Amino acid sequence: xxxxxxxxxxxxxxxxxxxxxxxxxxxxxxxxxxxxxxxxxxxxxxxxxxxxxxxxxxxxxxxxxxxxxxxxxxxxxxxxxxxxxxxxxxxxxxxxxxxxxxxxxxxxxxxxxxxxxxxxxxxxxxxxxxxxxxxxxxxxxxxxxxxxxxxxxxxxxxxxxxxxxxxxxxxxxxxxxxxxxxxxxxxxxxxxxxxxxxxxxxxxxxxxxxxxxxxxxxxxxxxxxxxxxxxxxxxxxxxxxxxxxxxxxxxxxxxxxxxxxxxxxxxxxxxxxxxxxxxxxxxxxxxxxxxxxxxxxxxxxxxxxxxxxxxxxxxxxxxxxxxxxxxxxxxxxxxxxxxxxxxxxxxxxxxxxxxxxxxxxxxxxxxxxxxxxxxxxxxxxxxxxxxxxxxxxxxxxxxxxxxxxxxxxxxxxxxxxxxxxxxxxxxxxxxxxxxxxxxxxxxxxxxxxxxxxxxxxxxxxxxxxxxxxxxxxxxxxxxxxxxxxxxxxxxxxx
Amino acid sequence: xxxxxxxxxxxxxxxxxxxxxxxxxxxxxxxxxxxxxxxxxxxxxxxxxxxxxxxxxxxxxxxxxxxxxxxxxxxxxxxxxxxxxxxxxxxxxxxxxxxxxxxxxxxxxxxxxxxxxxxxxxxxxxxxxxxxxxxxxxxxxxxxxxxxxxxxxxxxxxxxxxxxxxxxxxxxxxxxxxxxxxxxxxxxxxxxxxxxxxxxxxxxxxxxxxxxxxxxxxxxxxxxxxxxxxxxxxxxxxxxxxxxxxxxxxxxxxxxxxxxxxxxxxxxxxxxxxxxxxxxxxxxxxxxxxxxxxxxxxxxxxxxxxxxxxxxxxxxxxxxxxxxxxxxxxxxxxxxxxxxxxxxxxxxxxxxxxxxxxxxxxxxxxxxxxxxxxxxxxxxxxxxxxxxxxxxxxxxxxxxxxxxxxxxxxxxxxxxxxxxxxxxxxxxxxxxxxxxxxxxxxxxxxxxxxxxxxxxxxxxxxxxxxxxxxxxxxxxxxxxxxxxxxxxxxxxxx
Numbered sequence: 012x013x014x015x016x017x018x019x020x021x022x023x024x025x026x027x028x029x030x031x032x033x034x035x036x037x038x039x040x041x042x043x044x045x046x047x048x049x050x051x052x053x054x055x056x057x058x059x060x061x062x063x064x065x066x067x068x069x070x071x072x073x074x075x076x077x078x079x080x081x082x083x084x085x086x087x088x089x090x091x092x093x094x095x096x097x098x099x100x101x102x103x104x105x106x107x108x109x110x111x112x113x114x115x116x117x118x119x120x121x122x123x124x125x126x127x128x129x130x131x132x133x134x135x136x137x138x139x140x141x142x143x144x145x146x147x148x149x150x151x152x153x154x155x156x157x158x159x160x161x162x163x164x165x166x167x168x169x170x171x172x173x174x175x176x177x178x179x180x181x182x183x184x185x186x187x188x189x190x191x192x193x194x195x196x197x198x199x200x201x202x203x204x205x206x207x208x209x210x211x212x213x214x215x216x217x218x219x220x221x222x223x224x225x226x227x228x229x230x231x232x233x234x235x236x237x238x239x240x241x242x243x244x245x246x247x248x249x250x251x252x253x254x255x256x257x258x259x260x261x262x263x264x265x266x267x268x269x270x271x272x273x274x275x276x277x278x279x280x281x282x283x284x285x286x287x288x289x290x291x292x293x294x295x296x297x298x299x300x301x302x303x304x305x306x307x308x309x310x311x312x313x314x315x316x317x318x319x320x321x322x323x324x325x326x327x328x329x330x331x332x333x334x335x336x337x338x339x340x341x342x343x344x345x346x347x348x349x350x351x352x353x354x355x356x357x358x359x360x361x362x363x364x365x366x367x368x369x370x371x372x373x374x375x376x377x378x379x380x381x382x383x384x385x386x387x388x389x390x391x392x393x394x395x396x397x398x399x400x401x402x403x404x405x406x407x408x409x410x411x412x413x414x415x416x417x418x419x420x421x422x423x424x425x426x427x428x429x430x431x432x433x434x435x436x437x438x439x440x441x442x443x444x445x446x447x448x449x450x451x452x453x454x455x456x457x458x459x460x461x462x463x464x465x466x467x468x469x470x471x472x473x474x475x476x477x478x479x480x481x482x483x484x485x486x487x488x489x490x491x492x493x494x495x496x497x498x499x500x501x502x503x504x505x
Numbered sequence: 506x507x508x509x510x511x512x513x514x515x516x517x518x519x520x521x522x523x524x525x526x527x528x529x530x531x532x533x534x535x536x537x538x539x540x541x542x543x544x545x546x547x548x549x550x551x552x553x554x555x556x557x558x559x560x561x562x563x564x565x566x567x568x569x570x571x572x573x574x575x576x577x578x579x580x581x582x583x584x585x586x587x588x589x590x591x592x593x594x595x596x597x598x599x600x601x602x603x604x605x606x607x608x609x610x611x612x613x614x615x616x617x618x619x620x621x622x623x624x625x626x627x628x629x630x631x632x633x634x635x636x637x638x639x640x641x642x643x644x645x646x647x648x649x650x651x652x653x654x655x656x657x658x659x660x661x662x663x664x665x666x667x668x669x670x671x672x673x674x675x676x677x678x679x680x681x682x683x684x685x686x687x688x689x690x691x692x693x694x695x696x697x698x699x700x701x702x703x704x705x706x707x708x709x710x711x712x713x714x715x716x717x718x719x720x721x722x723x724x725x726x727x728x729x730x731x732x733x734x735x736x737x738x739x740x741x742x743x744x745x746x747x748x749x750x751x752x753x754x755x756x757x758x759x760x761x762x763x764x765x766x767x768x769x770x771x772x773x774x775x776x777x778x779x780x781x782x783x784x785x786x787x788x789x790x791x792x793x794x795x796x797x798x799x800x801x802x803x804x805x806x807x808x809x810x811x812x813x814x815x816x817x818x819x820x821x822x823x824x825x826x827x828x829x830x831x832x833x834x835x836x837x838x839x840x841x842x843x844x845x846x847x848x849x850x851x852x853x854x855x856x857x858x859x860x861x862x863x864x865x866x867x868x869x870x871x872x873x874x875x876x877x878x879x880x881x882x883x884x885x886x887x888x889x890x891x892x893x894x895x896x897x898x899x900x901x902x903x904x905x906x907x908x909x910x911x912x913x914x915x916x917x918x919x920x921x922x923x924x925x926x927x928x929x930x931x932x933x934x935x936x937x938x939x940x941x942x943x944x945x946x947x948x949x950x951x952x953x954x955x956x957x958x959x960x961x962x963x964x965x966x967x968x969x970x971x972x973x974x975x976x977x978x979x980x981x982x983x984x985x986x987x988x989x990x991x992x993x994x995x996x997x998x999x
Contacts, residue, residue: 028552031545032526035533043537047725048743051525054780055739058522062556231541245549249542286548 015078016088022072023095024286029063031245038243038251042235064110067102087289090471094288104153113146117416124414131404133385140413141381144374147418161372164419168295169426171473177422180429180488181365187492188361195346195358195499196397202342207330211256217326218254218267225271226458232274240266242273247282250274265306272305273298275458279466294474299427300434307357308435311344314449346499348396350405358499362395364425371418430478432491434465437482509572510582516566517589518780523557525739532737532745536729558604561596581783584965588782598647607640611910618908625898627879634907635875638868641912655866658913662789663920665967671916674923674982675859681986682855689840689852689993690891696836701824705750711820712748712761719765720952726768734760736767741776744768755821759800766799767792769952773960788968793921794928801851802929805838808943840993842890844899852993856889858919865912924972926985931976
């Protein structure tokens, strides 16, 4: 028995290594690789993925899983076997040809999408998107029939989470967000100082300063510029975050704090389990709870800027010298419905996600056809945010997710955002002087709490169980709504 | 038949991908990786190597090779099958455990060597070196017995090349080099201006300028700083060279030109064959012929500096303003016996290599015992170069090769140097105005010649056949000796 378990662990250590190697290759591609290297890189990533798939679906894994059987689910070994079985059973259900087809279509669709977005031409992208949804239907058909087929897609990003449970959370949010947005959308807030001249070298120095303050160390982390920011890495001691410096705004500063949150999660995962699936991150939602926390609950808060604002003023004297802290805080927290999800403020952000979550299901269930997507998109944007979409580039073509075949991904952004507030409230209970610590630029207790209560659990439990162990509750939109009302509601921002 | 051949090619494409992935991971480790990432990286490289070994030694490869049989050796397919069979047969002869032991010992020995060199303590390194040689003996025993066991080690670096043939070349060189060194070693040449203040940013600009002049393009190449310079890459369109800037000398400039030569070879390998063994570089000797050519035959020549010296003076005005071109050329070509191989001039360099080539065989044949190595080393350094070795750090511990288990590697440095002059003479025949082109900073014809006559052959033929096709002759030390005599002999340098 012990022997089969050991063999199983060795095989999954190899699988983890292959995933991490892919990540290093992708990081390199997006930060360092000479542009013409893309063809080689495509081959190398495809080879790693094929070997990963062959290794995960080897008959011997099935045999070892049978031999090991079920172990105590509360033990690390029991959780490992549960996850190994889950990953194996999901992988073997999907024929190699379909998986290859999905990979190939995603690569092609992404290239077409780049062009279509540049030209704001949905028709150009439409056939690739239809093919993507068609392949997703075939993917769903690989699994045992269930009542809600969208559950299968969601499970790839937020495991053990049902569409019904997400819909329930989002319905509650929607009912609160729509009136709040209506209430706030016409408020006059000056944020003109956030556009202008932000020299890139000053941005880079400030980014390095803030992450160093948070806990970034050069022996284990890197921060590099890239086109589309992301966090990656090769293990707990090799964390790589990226950011995109735009010389006209300081928005990269918030993006850097966001990626730091992802990076810290990866850095504090359980070291002794890190080559097994149990040592990985729990879900995209939990991951996002960490990034949104550092970006918003820390990075857009008064205590943080009490400490940090003089440094920002020193970095960008021309832009910020004449702006008082109150005005700066109002500016970075301005609520204004807009077209682009990734530029949205905390209040309107949720509706961008809900719109995508609903549209994906509408297509899967045949309520909306792909050719009608731009029209439906634009109608809903008007309904939810009161904005008129001038073209598809700023509408239905804005995100890369569908082009990459990631259907079922979007909801994790909002689930994470909601969970970030639940976790934050628990931290404030456990660390009553958290605000004072942040006001003096001390983040050690915050990091330690997250490490102990969230990060060190790795992937041992499903996301809702992880949240329950960290906070005492599964997902609940009320704290998030209360947070938004308290921060932005009438009588506060006014 | 075609089907078995296609399958064989697919398997070898995967093997090539795995080798290139290893190279990207190693490049990253030496240029970008946060230092604490070494533990993850060791695991990832070991995993890639294990998968590489399993893929190469799979029974199915043997079966496909049997099915394909022998093909026309002049055809690309015939050469591919010959190389595939060679690589497979060498790999299957070595038990997995021995290979793992060699990898592990190399990793450990390298760590010990770093410490031993820092402390100049050979005794600390001795057990690891004995173990390394012991494992190399076991490795030799895996193959059919042959008269000269060192041939087996040499073949890993310079395929299809015998110890006897190298010994013959080196004997002729030694007979000429020893008197030439004796003749030149006491000449007074002022090279004091090569030590002083060379700001790193100016060095970096000049390095980028020279490689751009040679043919480096940013869409396909990178140049980065590192501790120990090397050339690497992920394919013909992803070439990565590195250099080490020392603020007190401009020696990195010559090292950069050296690595450019390696890079250009990799960049001009046959594009349509590049995922097969036939599309790789021919041998370490041929590789070195390219790097030594750009470093010495171009980079230490009068025509090159006629063009480039004003730029170097502009980059380092404090050091070079008062130095005339003649004085500069004399300084960078000064012959002076010294302790360290990688700092040696063109004339004394060969004796450093010959010493190592002889010592390796002395140990393999039991004529010298590992514990006696420092003493023998120091005696021979005195005999060959007239220098007294003050400590083992500057003597027997100076190179990393033995620590890394690379026994049989060194001779390729001198073989490559000798071949570089043979190739150069042929280019001068074919491109009669080569000097004038270089004097105007034009390297297009040189690159094209190398591409057509050397690089595009890839690994299709063994190194000596490659050289014969490029120059009409197999290796011959006479042109190299004549070159040294003409450039450095009495009446020229005097």
